[in-house]
Amino acid sequence: xxxxxxxxxFCVFIVIIILSAAITLINPNFFTxxxxxxxxxxxxxxxxxxxxxxxxxxxxxxDISFAATATIAEYVMAVVxxxxxxxxxxxxxxxxxxxxxxxAFNGLLISKFRIPPIIATIATMNxxxxxxxxxxxxxxxxxxxxxxxxxxxxxxxxxxxxxNTPYGLSVVTLFWIVITAAAYFILRFTMLGREIYALGGxxxxxxxxxxxxxRLQVFVYSFMGFIAGIAGVIQALLVQTVxxxxxxxxxxxxxxxxxxxxxxxxxxxxxxGGTILGVVLIAIVKNGMTLVKISAVWSDVVIGVVxxxxxxxxxxxxxxxxxxxxxxxxxxxxxx
Amino acid sequence: MKSVAGKKNELKxxxxxxxFSFILMTILNPxxxxxxxxxxxxxxxxxxLGILSLAMMVVMLTGxxxxxxxxxxxxxxxxxxxxxxxPVAGGGDLSGGIILLSLIAGLAVAVLIGAINGIxxxxxxxxxxxxxxxxxxxxxxxxxxxxxxYVISGFPLPVRFIGNGTxxxxxxxxxxxxxxxxxxxxxxxxxxxxxxxxxxxxxxISTCFSGGNNNKIIMSTYIISGLLSGFAALVMISRFNSAKxxxxxxxxxxxxxASVLGGISSEGGFGRVSGLVFALITLQIISSGLNxxxxxxxxxxxxxxxxxxxxxxxxxxxxxxxxxxxxxxS
Numbered sequence: 001x002x003x004x005x006x007x008x009x010f011c012v013f014i015v016i017i018i019l020s021a022a023i024t025l026i027n028p029n030f031f032t033x034x035x036x037x038x039x040x041x042x043x044x045x046x047x048x049x050x051x052x053x054x055x056x057x058x059x060x061x062x063d064i065s066f067a068a069t070a071t072i073a074e075y076v077m078a079v080v081x082x083x084x085x086x087x088x089x090x091x092x093x094x095x096x097x098x099x100x101x102x103x104a105f106n107g108l109l110i111s112k113f114r115i116p117p118i119i120a121t122i123a124t125m126n127x128x129x130x131x132x133x134x135x136x137x138x139x140x141x142x143x144x145x146x147x148x149x150x151x152x153x154x155x156x157x158x159x160x161x162x163x164n165t166p167y168g169l170s171v172v173t174l175f176w177i178v179i180t181a182a183a184y185f186i187l188r189f190t191m192l193g194r195e196i197y198a199l200g201g202x203x204x205x206x207x208x209x210x211x212x213x214x215r216l217q218v219f220v221y222s223f224m225g226f227i228a229g230i231a232g233v234i235q236a237l238l239v240q241t242v243x244x245x246x247x248x249x250x251x252x253x254x255x256x257x258x259x260x261x262x263x264x265x266x267x268x269x270x271x272x273g274g275t276i277l278g279v280v281l282i283a284i285v286k287n288g289m290t291l292v293k294i295s296a297v298w299s300d301v302v303i304g305v306v307x308x309x310x311x312x313x314x315x316x317x318x319x320x321x322x323x324x325x326x327x328x329x330x331x332x333x334x335x336x
Numbered sequence: 337m338k339s340v341a342g343k344k345n346e347l348k349x350x351x352x353x354x355x356f357s358f359i360l361m362t363i364l365n366p367x368x369x370x371x372x373x374x375x376x377x378x379x380x381x382x383x384x385l386g387i388l389s390l391a392m393m394v395v396m397l398t399g400x401x402x403x404x405x406x407x408x409x410x411x412x413x414x415x416x417x418x419x420x421x422x423p424v425a426g427g428g429d430l431s432g433g434i435i436l437l438s439l440i441a442g443l444a445v446a447v448l449i450g451a452i453n454g455i456x457x458x459x460x461x462x463x464x465x466x467x468x469x470x471x472x473x474x475x476x477x478x479x480x481x482x483x484x485x486y487v488i489s490g491f492p493l494p495v496r497f498i499g500n501g502t503x504x505x506x507x508x509x510x511x512x513x514x515x516x517x518x519x520x521x522x523x524x525x526x527x528x529x530x531x532x533x534x535x536x537x538x539x540x541i542s543t544c545f546s547g548g549n550n551n552k553i554i555m556s557t558y559i560i561s562g563l564l565s566g567f568a569a570l571v572m573i574s575r576f577n578s579a580k581x582x583x584x585x586x587x588x589x590x591x592x593x594a595s596v597l598g599g600i601s602s603e604g605g606f607g608r609v610s611g612l613v614f615a616l617i618t619l620q621i622i623s624s625g626l627n628x629x630x631x632x633x634x635x636x637x638x639x640x641x642x643x644x645x646x647x648x649x650x651x652x653x654x655x656x657x658x659x660x661x662x663x664x665x666s
Binding site: 264 | 401403456460462463465466470471474475476478481589593596603632634635638639640641642644645648649
């Protein structure tokens with residue numbers, strides 16, 4: 001218990017509670033089930049992507065290309081559904097298949113050719129996104145099939161608010177819940193999960209212990225691609241239009257959310273719980289600012305400050321821990 | 337191990353690629369590509385990206401990365417622009433003093449952002465990607481809040497000269513770029529700071545043990561990077577005759593591409609200004625050439641990505657064959 005109180009996740013949790021209390025004091029509409037469920041629906045896109053990025057960060061890598069991957073998966077899925085029909089299962093299969101293929105290519109570049117992940121995925125982002133716009137001509141898709149629209153409106157349970165509008169737990173949120181549960185299981189209870197942590201902790205040790213390092217890297221980036229494909233479908237379900245340029249540019253926001261949740265960019269550290277809290281914190285900041293009527297132009301300033309304070313605080317603590325256990329050398333980290 | 341001879345080879349390869357791309361574009365588009373208008377246009381476009389790439393390069397030499405260069409450039413530009421368009425300043429006919437003040441204020445803000453990055457990375461121990469990602473989001477936010485998303489425009493003639501004027505027929509921004517590139521090359525090659533930057537990028541622990549002050553090295557690197565972003569801002573606002581929150585955001589990844597193409601190792605420690613300049617000229621030749629051929633700018637982006645992968649894969653094979661040679665020799 002005492003160890004839990006010192007974790008990064010706990011700090012984020014406290015911040016969330018304080019923020020929620022403050023926002024509720026100003027605008028009681030914030031702390032309602034309706035607003036909460038609505039937030040969980042609209043942030044499921046970011047939440048799902050965050051799980052994928054968490055895997056990549058734990059393995060010690062980074063992925064900038066997932067927004068481009070998600071867009072391509074979304075677009076192809078929509079085109080296929082419009083031309084050949086299908087149902088939600090086939091849509092998910094198509095999108096995640098494309099995601100896995102594009103992600104595996106990243107993994108191949110990183111593991112086989114030893115290209116630093118940030119360089120490799122910046123390159124593939126440009127490649128994927130550029131080709132997508134060239135091939136599609138940047139055209140939006142408005143008319144999605146009816147079954148696709150109906151599916152997005154399904155609720156797991158329905159309640160009625162005071163003003164007689166129905167609300168409830170959206171099926172879209174269910175995607176997020178299922179993926180989060182699966183990720184938690186993989187990371188916590190499978191050999192695969194422990195191997196990914198080992199890979200991020202120290203790639204050389206992992207290799208010497210006998211873990212299939214290269215195969216793990218390909219898996220991690222393919223998994224990111226898979227998640228990006230699912231996220232593409234979620235985005236299409238949420239907004240019911242497919243725009244080639246609507247997701248690209250949000251990569252760094254998602255990475256920021258995961259980092260807020262305590263994942264380290266140097267690998268080996270990060271939890272599913274923390275990642276959810278990170279996404280929730282960003283959601284609350286953005287939603288809360290609207291509810292307390294602070295102009296939207298300030299939202300990035302606030303998020304920037306939150307990120308800097310949060311990562312600054314945790315890095316500072318890490319540095320203090322390290323200098324306690326090592327000979328005190330200013331400015332040295334073992335590996336960054 | 338990369339020997340000095342290896343580095344010379346890399347420069348040779350880069351210059352061959354540059355000449356090849358020039359010849360290719362000339363063949364593909366003989367009437368338009370060699371026109372003075374086109375050549376001059378290229379000379380006007382190159383410096384912005386060039387100065388920003390220098391800002392990225394110095395940081396990459398230490399093994400870091402600076403995602404906040406564009407945001408820094410924009411906040412510097414907006415600061416200058418706000419002073420230049422102050423109602424009291426009268427708009428059209430400003431005294432030289434105020435113009436100079438505004439430019440210096442812009443540079444000072446850029447240096448400040450660089451210093452914040454440096455403090456976060458050196459003294460607090462945040463990894464470079466994260467620290468600069470945070471400042472990038474924060475500074476972008478401040479930019480939007482300051483301008484409310486509007487464009488600040490209308491600068492006096494001397495300011496517009498920086499980005500649009502010519503000096504003895506040479507575009508003035510190119511002159512600015514060449515001077516800055518020369519100074520950075522000098523700094524990296526001939527001064528203790530430069531030596532330490534390379535040392536830190538190769539091995540920071542041994543740098544520390546050989547008496548380098550790691551915190552000071554990081555501070556000065558990020559301050560230099562910030563200052564260079566500030567200079568890029570001056571060229572940028574002057575060329576557009578305006579400042580805005582989102583200008584040049586597409587440059588960020590291209591600066592990394594240019595650095596990688598120019599032989600700057602993303603793990604730090606290796607790379608030279610001359611390589612970067614060759615890479616920049618090559619990129620400019622290709623993008624102007626494709627533009628003249630009416631090829632979509634998104635196709636150009638895709639080609640950048642492809643070229644970047646190609647270069648890294650070729651580098652991998654070169655490194656591997658070199659390792660093999662070393663193994664056989666020893």
